[in-house]
Amino acid sequence: MSNDTKRIVDKAWNFAHVLRDDGLSYMAYTEQITFLLFLKMADEQTKPPYNRPPIVPPELGWPSLLEKDGEELLAHYWRILEELGKKPGMLGAIFKRARPEIQNPAILKRLIVDLIDPEPWMSMDADVKGDIYEGLLAKSAEESPKGAGQYFTPRELIKAIVDVMRPGPDDTVCDPACGTGGFLLAAYDYVVRHYGSQLDPGQKKHLRTSFVKGWELVPATARLGIMNLYLHGINADPCPIVSGVDSLASDPGERFTMVLTNPPFGKKSSIAIVNGEGELQKEDIAYERQDFWVTTKNKQLNFLQHVKTLLKTNGRCAIVVPDNVLFEGGAGETVRRNLLKQFDVHTLLRLPTGIFYAQGVKANVLFFDARPPQEAPWTKKLWVYDLRTNMHFTLKTNPLKRSDLDEFVECFNPDNRYDRKETWSPDNPDGRWRCFDYEEIIKRDKVNLDITWIKDKSLEDSEDLPEPEVLAREIADDLQEAWEQFSFIAHELEK
Secondary structure, three states: OOHHHHHHHHHHHHHHHHHHHOOOOHHHHHHHHHHHHHHHHHHHOOOOOOOOOOOOOHHHOHHHHHOOOHHHHHHHHHHHHHHHOOOOHHHHHHOOOOOOOOOOHHHHHHHHHHHHOOOOHHHOOHHHHHHHHHHHHHHHHHHOOOOHHHHOOOHHHHHHHHHHHOOOOOOOEEEOOOOOOHHHHHHHHHHHHHHHHHOOHHHHHHHHHOOEEEEEOOHHHHHHHHHHHHHOOOOOOOOOEEEOOOOOOOOOOOOEEEEEEOOOOOOEOEEEEEOOOOOEEEEEOOOOOOOOOOOOOEHHHHHHHHHHHHEEEEEEEEEEEEOHHHHOOOHHHHHHHHHHHHEEEEEEEEOOOOOOOOOOOOEEEEEEEEOOOOOOOOOOEEEEEEOOOOOOOOOOOOOOOHHHHHHHHHHHOOOOOOOOOOOOEOOEOOOOEEEEEHHHHHOOHHHOOOOOOOOOHHHOOHHHOOOHHHHHHHHHHHHHHHHHHHHHHHHHHHO
């Protein structure tokens, strides 16, 4: 994070403390900042070098906020949110059911004049804006572990995944759990960066109106995603992000050439209901879908089955999955057997711990391609890259960098993934890139894909232990994961 970015994040967070004292939660604060940032950036787009037609009516635009003070400012801000929420398309979706949480006109004025107005937001590149948003999420996650951080996929990981998937201008990219739109926006930016000058009018229209599609269950999170896409030039009607809908509930009927997704980490699918006593409780659900191989309450396995349905023939998928999806028996084994047989499951990236805001997470990225039906298994070789063993990251002191994934991207060989070279060998047992044949995998107990071969140095030599703060975080993560598993078992036994 650059010094300028850190300055803006710290400045923004100082306002968060003021607003917390005024009764505003961190998530609500982030949302209010989003509304104001959108209005400011929409105004910047009407000026050089952009000179775009205004997307917000002038009487509701950013300059109209600068002109007012006191109760008049507060009333006008409320009017802006209400009126924009009535607009069609993505603009209306951004402000749909927007609530003016800021009650103090003096604080609102300071946010407008001191925090947002002085900064040239549109001239910052996407990375800087992402850094600022990620910085707010990081601080929110520190203060409130169940806050916004759970929706955030590390941007450096997103970049590496998109770099190996290489979306093109004719692709249709889907994320059924899109959060704030990180994958969708990265895919869009990749096409603009690599094909911008070559795009014909039809491709430009496709990129703007039908290139991406997402679903997000949490409306406040979907709002951030819609705003991200809109400000980057995506303008589709109907809105490309479907908000407040459980994407697992049914097959949407649409098919895509690419799925990029990091579904929620929770292991169980549940819905909130009001019981007979009028109390709110969660009820476990198992989705009965004809397109699923097996009925299960495991949310991760359901998402894996859902994304295979979303792919067109020869469509490609990269999905983040926790370790349990790789080794769990029963429904898990059924899903893995069918996936390996009916799809070309070609790559597995074992992710390090300490890179997600949700703690105790051990995750992987699974890459597979859809293929037409045939009797023989489509998977021939599974290539595994181990970025976890003897690797230690933390969100604060040693965050994951894009360069940490350079070797994986090189080994993946997106130019021709059928011409790959192992870095592992009997002479180099610490090589992180290794190939396993289908026959070898299918014979493993429960078709277990949780494959390791590199020796953990910390188990052999105490001098190779990570730094104390890293070790403490890994222990805390393991305890958190163990607690979640015991809680799950206890819940099952209580039924």
